[in-house]
Amino acid sequence: MSSSNLTKVIEQYIAQLLEDNEDGTISLRRKDLAERFGCVPSQINYVLRSRFAPEHGFLVESQRGGHGYIRVIQLSFKSCDEKVDHIAELIDNAITEQEARKLLVNLQNRKVLTPRERLVIEVALRNQEENGRTLFDISPYRRDLMRAELLRKLLTSLVLG
Amino acid sequence: MSSSNLTKVIEQYIAQLLEDNEDGTISLRRKDLAERFGCVPSQINYVLRSRFAPEHGFLVESQRGGHGYIRVIQLSFKSCDEKVDHIAELIDNAITEQEARKLLVNLQNRKVLTPRERLVIEVALRNQEENGRTLFDISPYRRDLMRAELLRKLLTSLVLG
DNA sequence: AAATTAAAGGTCAATAAAAGTCAACAACGG
DNA sequence: CCGTTGTTGACTTTTATTGACCTTTAATTT
Numbered sequence: 001m002s003s004s005n006l007t008k009v010i011e012q013y014i015a016q017l018l019e020d021n022e023d024g025t026i027s028l029r030r031k032d033l034a035e036r037f038g039c040v041p042s043q044i045n046y047v048l049r050s051r052f053a054p055e056h057g058f059l060v061e062s063q064r065g066g067h068g069y070i071r072v073i074q075l076s077f078k079s080c081d082e083k084v085d086h087i088a089e090l091i092d093n094a095i096t097e098q099e100a101r102k103l104l105v106n107l108q109n110r111k112v113l114t115p116r117e118r119l120v121i122e123v124a125l126r127n128q129e130e131n132g133r134t135l136f137d138i139s140p141y142r143r144d145l146m147r148a149e150l151l152r153k154l155l156t157s158l159v160l161g
Numbered sequence: 162m163s164s165s166n167l168t169k170v171i172e173q174y175i176a177q178l179l180e181d182n183e184d185g186t187i188s189l190r191r192k193d194l195a196e197r198f199g200c201v202p203s204q205i206n207y208v209l210r211s212r213f214a215p216e217h218g219f220l221v222e223s224q225r226g227g228h229g230y231i232r233v234i235q236l237s238f239k240s241c242d243e244k245v246d247h248i249a250e251l252i253d254n255a256i257t258e259q260e261a262r263k264l265l266v267n268l269q270n271r272k273v274l275t276p277r278e279r280l281v282i283e284v285a286l287r288n289q290e291e292n293g294r295t296l297f298d299i300s301p302y303r304r305d306l307m308r309a310e311l312l313r314k315l316l317t318s319l320v321l322g
Numbered sequence: 323a324a325a326t327t328a329a330a331g332g333t334c335a336a337t338a339a340a341a342g343t344c345a346a347c348a349a350c351g352g
Numbered sequence: 353c354c355g356t357t358g359t360t361g362a363c364t365t366t367t368a369t370t371g372a373c374c375t376t377t378a379a380t381t382t
Contacts, residue, residue, distance in 0.1 A: 053287070054280050054283040054284045054287060055284055055287070057280070059276065059279065059280060059283065061262070061266050067166040067168075067169070073276070075276055075277065075280060114277075115322070116275075116278060116319055116322050117277060117278060117281060119318050119319065119322045120278060120281050120282060120285070120315055120318065120319060121281060123314050123315050123318045124281070124285035124288075124311070124315065127285075127289075127310075127311050127314055127315075128288075128289070128292075131289075131307070136297055146292070149288075150285070150288050153284050153288055154281055154284050154285065154288075157280050157281065157284045158277060158280065158281060
């Protein structure tokens with residue numbers, strides 16, 4: 001039944017907690033949450049993986065064992081969907097290394113990225129390029145596709161964050 | 162009460178002592194500390210092992226017998242190269258997702274990374290994991306190797322940058 | 323000086339209390 | 353009907369706490 005979609009319900013519950021808490025950080029007990037929603041504990045992991053991933057601007061920290069916890073951190077609320085759409089448009093289905101680099105320089109100039117953030121992104125792109133070329137023998141075009149996908153994930157996480 | 166988190170309380174106490182002391186060094190008596198917090202002495206060893214280990218940026222020295230003591234030293238890096246070496250030591254040849262996440266939390270706590278930088282790094286790691294798992298069918302161990310390599314590249318670039 | 327004793331701190335293993343992983347199965351949307 | 357998304361439970365790993373036993377050092381006694 002789509003009316004009782006557990007994942008959605010739990011997602012909204014957590015989102016609500018995050019909204020209520022001004023600093024964008026909340027702490028959960030996995031077991032308690034599972035009990036509250038009458039589900040198995042690993043369901044909580046599923047919700048976190050699928051809805052509160054870093055690609056969406058969230059960080060999740062946790063500790064096992066006695067006094068364990070799960071902490072969800074929303075990096076910021078000033079996410080304008082405009083910006084995200086803009087980024088998404090900027091990055092086509094495929095993007096070359098040159099285009100990617102130009103885009104990053106541009107974003108840094110516009111203060112969307114710090115120099116350090118640009119650096120990390122470039123290292124991540126280069127690493128994937130390297131692996132695709134030497135380890136997996138991916139075609140140039142497919143590498144452009146993969147580059148676009150990675151870049152989109154990295155940038156949207158940052159724009160959201 | 163068993164509901165309170167002893168380890169955390171003791172950790173914060175020691176951290177406070179270190180903050181108050183300008184030279185980043187303090188001396189403890191294990192027995193006194195155990196008495197103050199109403200726990201068994203070996204609990205102190207646990208706190209030191211798990212919270213003031215080198216990977217958290219501390220050194221612990223001690224002496225047994227009469228006039229014994231435990232000294233905690235907060236270490237600082239003179240140069241970038243020292244920092245790079247330290248980071249390199251933290252990342253083994255292979256690293257699991259869990260270990261990687263812990264390391265990143267730790268580095269953020271130590272102000273080596275901003276939250277946004279941690280976010281980008283987590284996205285990059287997740288992306289590679291996802292590709293390795295679903296696109297290229299890489300074995301778990303090999304994914305741990307690749308994760309370590311990527312993490313090393315990303316972190317050293319940042320520390321140097 | 324050597325032996326003893328007291329006073330530190332260290333190690334390890336058992337136990338309990340979390341959270342994580344994975345794969346099979348179910349339900350849903352196109 | 354097929355691929356994706358959600359649900360479940362069995363099994364694993366990590367963390368915290370406690371206590372019994374071990375080692376090292378300094379002071380005291382013989």
